[in-house]
Amino acid sequence: MDAADSDVTKTFGEGTTTAFTVGTVDNLTIDAGIYLLVLPLELLEFKAEYVNKNANLTWSTTNEVNSDKFIIERRYESESNFTQIGNVKANNVASAINEYSFVDQTINKDGKYYYRLKVLDFDKRFKYSNIRTIDVNTGSAIDVIAMPNPARDILNVQITGNKLNVVKYELIDLYGRVIISQTESLSSSNSIHNVKIDVSNFKSGTYFLRMNMKNKTLTEKITITH
Numbered sequence: 700m701d702a703a704d705s706d707v708t709k710t711f712g713e714g715t716t717t718a719f720t721v722g723t724v725d726n727l728t729i730d731a732g733i734y735l736l737v738l739p740l741e742l743l744e745f746k747a748e749y750v751n752k753n754a755n756l757t758w759s760t761t762n763e764v765n766s767d768k769f770i771i772e773r774r775y776e777s778e779s780n781f782t783q784i785g786n787v788k789a790n791n792v793a794s795a796i797n798e799y800s801f802v803d804q805t806i807n808k809d810g811k812y813y814y815r816l817k818v819l820d821f822d823k824r825f826k827y828s829n830i831r832t833i834d835v836n837t838g839s840a841i842d843v844i845a846m847p848n849p850a851r852d853i854l855n856v857q858i859t860g861n862k863l864n865v866v867k868y869e870l871i872d873l874y875g876r877v878i879i880s881q882t883e884s885l886s887s888s889n890s891i892h893n894v895k896i897d898v899s900n901f902k903s904g905t906y907f908l909r910m911n912m913k914n915k916t917l918t919e920k921i922t923i924t925h
Contacts, residue, residue: 738826739764740789740818743796747814747831754803754833756814759796766791770817771801776810783817809835809862841917843910849922854896856919858885860912863892867911870896870921878906898923 745758756771766789772781784805790797806812812835816828841860848854858866863885870879878901885892896908901923908919 738766738818738820738824739793740766740820742816742818742828745816745828745831747812747833749806749833749835752806754806754812754814756801756803756831757799758816758828759798760789761796762793763789763791763797764793765820765822767819767821769799770819771803772815772817773803774813776812781813781815806835811835841912841915843917843919845908845919845921848919849924850898851924852897852899854898854908854921856894856896856908856910858892858894858910858912859890860892863912865912866892866894868894868896869909869911870898870901871907871909873905899925 739762740760741762743759743761746756748755748757758769760766768789769787770783771785771787773784774781784803785801787799787801803812803814812833813830814832815830817825818828819825841858841863843859844857846855846857856868865882865884867882868879869877869881871877879896881896883894898921903924904922906921906923908921910917910919
């Protein structure tokens, strides 16, 4: 703020002047004491990706002048407000492209997570970035392991997946005939489930184990020997 802005009184906050009333006059020039609160920093890119159970945030900037830090804020889908989860010190280099990153390791449930950057300068002025979203759905990953294979008496099937309530399994021979068709309840609070199938009464040979869970079907090739 220079001498030309000497009437900036901050009456109504940073960058404001005292209230005044103007009547009907001619040729009136007014210095209203207004100056801009625009941060020179330019945010070139801001990305959020879900990788290995973490949210990886990356961003780049240029024209950093008087830049202090970036405050990382997050909001979960059921929350009303953003909360601060970390901060990164700004390089404060105006003539270069500055690269930054932050890893959110506190994701512990499925759902949508919203991220934004609060760009702060040394004068405590700030601006927000656009919001980025990641959608976490770990329950969609389902894996099946059948052992031993070949099996003689009992076939142990291990199912890995979150929020599974029921599984329907079928044992099918090489002619496409369904030898077993069974539905079994699972505990949705567990991520690993074990199902035992008695195959002691079936002929030796090759079969296919078909598992249906949460609109997903997985098939394992099984050998039975006696």
